[in-house]
Amino acid sequence: MFLPFFCARLARPMIPRALIAAAALSAIAATTPTWAADALVAVSSGGFAEAFKTLAHDYAARPSALPVATQFGPSMGNTSQAIPARLARGESIDVVIMVGSALDQLIADGVVDSSTKVVLADSYIACAVPAGDPQPDLSTPEAVRTAFLNAPSVAWSDSASGEYIQHELLARLGIEAQVKAKGRQIPATPVGEIVAQRQAAFGCQQRSELQPVKGIDIAGELPEALQKITPYAAAVVKGSAHPEQARAFIQFLASRDSAKAVARSGLHPHQP
Known part of the structure; x- marks a missing residue:
């Protein structure tokens, strides 16, 4: 007023x-919300989200640590909640955890402090079907090709795994036209939820994003010849209100003490 x-x-x-x-x-x-002054604001994209929830709680319980205001948003894409869009709006954020290549772009744009970047984990793509449905074989490239062709409908994400599927994998398998005719890229909503609701008979995304979803069965990860490993990394946003606490939080996420929670979430803790 x-x-x-x-x-x-x-x-x-x-x-x-x-x-x-x-x-x-x-x-x-x-x-300005009062929590911005007395909490560490950290935003994670979906691939690291399950580990993030657990580890943020554990970190906040440490002596002298600030509470962590946990928020979530895609690493990329055109939705308003995507991390780059939120930073472009000037939201008060201390730490971002996201796909490594997307984080590198924020560093290049001068939004994130490059000296604080730490790779936390590697993520593998998996595929799922509605719970109880027959699970296709994904053990070889030919089996994956057959799984995509046989599925009456297919879904993939609008983030790192989905961009790979849409722009590279389908073409490598020689089935781009057939699958795109019956498939769709899903913005923001986890692909597992689309599969659980039977809006798609077959869906692929990072295993760590599929794993928490009820109502689906994970058929397996893509074979090594087709797999796209996505690193997830964290960094401090320039202008953070709590730069030292933000650095300490990232070091905690990357520590050996945190590795078990990261592995349970379906990720592979990063080995330097």
Whole structure:
């Protein structure tokens, strides 16, 4: 309610513009959520989300650690909750955990501190069917080709695994036209949920994103010849209100103490 007042007064010369601008900024600052000042705001993309939930809770229980305000958003894509879009809007975020290549782009854009980047885990692509349905063989490239062709409908994500499937894997298998005619890329919503709701008979995404979803059976990971390993990494956002705590949190995520939780989530803890 204060901003219209300040804007209207800009036209009056008797009040210095600098004073008006400062007052306007104070009014905006007063609307900032209180948790931004007393918590570490960390945003994770889906592939690391399950490990993130557990480890954020564990970290906050440590002596002198700030509580962690856990938030989630895709590493890429066109949805408003995608991490790059949120940073572009100027959201107050201390730590981002996301697909390594997407993080590298944020570093190149000058949004994230390159010196704080730590690779946390490697992620493998798996495929699933609705719970109780026959599970296709995925042990060889030819078996994967058959699985895609036999499925009446197919879903893949709009993040790293889905981009690989849509722009590389289907073409390598020689089935791009056939599968795209009956398949779709899913924005934001986990592919496992689409499969569980039987909106798709076959879906592929990072194993760590499929694993928490009820109502599906994971048929297996793509074979080595077709697999696309995606690293997940963390870094501190430039301008973080808590840079030292943010660095400490990332080191905790990458520690040996955290490796078991990372592995349970379906990821492979990164080995330097």
